[in-house]
Amino acid sequence: MTDRALPFPDSLCHRCAERRVVAGARSSFLLCSAGEDRYPRQPVVTCPLFRPADPAVTDDRDR
Numbered sequence: 001m002t003d004r005a006l007p008f009p010d011s012l013c014h015r016c017a018e019r020r021v022v023a024g025a026r027s028s029f030l031l032c033s034a035g036e037d038r039y040p041r042q043p044v045v046t047c048p049l050f051r052p053a054d055p056a057v058t059d060d061r062d063r
């Protein structure tokens with residue numbers, strides 16, 4: 001786990017079950033496991049593939 005802030009905190013992806021976080025050496029990237037575009041243009045505001053994340057997950061930075 002890292003103390004680094006996640007990118008694009010307002011992105012819809014952070015509330016989506018398809019979001020993954022890829023930690024780079026100096027920054028983190030949001031990866032989508034649902035669509036063909038693995039790195040959608042951020043911040044995502046609307047998405048037809050959105051699937052609500054499990055609300056029980058409170059610290060999901062390492063999903």
Ligand code: SF4
Nearest residue numbers: 013016019032047049
């Ligand atoms: S499905 Fe849409 S909202 Fe979910 S992570 Fe992918 S791009 Fe983001």
